[in-house]
């Protein structure tokens with residue numbers, strides 16, 4: 001029943017997200033339900049001092065969330081700059097399924113969420129508030145490479161993005177992306193994660209791609225769309241990701257030295273590939289193959 005089913009996710013916490021998504025695929029469920037389950041796990045369980053939705057707010061001390069979801073038929077939904085709603089990915093799915101629109105932002109997104117029965121609840125933790133107060137002393141916006149990676153002691157959380165892609169037993173693809181964005185961003189800043197084609201793109205005929213890192217670079221390059229289009233031209237997932245990274249570097253060679261950009265892709269056959277601008281991007285794969293599923297793969301860079 002799990003024939004060809006597979007789920008892949010960004011970063012260390014991708015292991016947990018995959019573990020939450022896999023049972024959906026294992027019982028013959030849809031890729032769309034699987035990626036939502038994985039993203040919800042991340043949104044609910046990343047509450048630790050180093051990473052999470054309980055992570056760091058924007059420069060005004062406000063935690064704003066971005067998320068998107070897409071299936072291989074081109075159905076998609078997204079929310080950006082959403083405040084005080086714990087599961088932005090599910091709000092994104094509601095935008096997709098219950099409105100004629102693709103994206104809702106800010107107060108309107110929150111109003112829609114509440115009308116759909118999502119609970120409004122303050123999310124910013126004391127730890128994050130304290131980190132923000134500390135940050136205010138310098139007020140310097142300096143994103144750290146691989147800040148999402150939990151396995152490196154001493155790393156400070158700068159942002160936390162889960163990108164998750166799945167293929168179900170029927171061969172359908174879906175993806176989701178959820179994040180609190182870059183810490184200390186300007187209030188109102190929206191990254192790549194909720195932008196279809198930038199942080200996420202899925203096409204059943206070709207494959208799926210998602211991104212993590214400094215989102216402005218993905219938006220500039222319509223990067224997840226680019227990765228899928230490169231696969232359409234015959235590139236392997238890893239090759240397509242590498243080519244997209246080269247595009248990022250060519251456009252901004254100076255900036256590329258200090259910021260991280262990471263791509264993760266899966267083609268329609270379930271082959272997985274990744275590439276990062278700098279070392280240290282890890283991703284997790286889960287399928288029916290025997291053996292441990294908590295081993296991480298490090299992307300080439």
Ligand code: SD4
Nearest residue numbers: 159161181191212213215
């Ligand atoms: C953003 N791409 O908002 C996200 C941040 C990220 O891991 O990936 N963090 O730009």
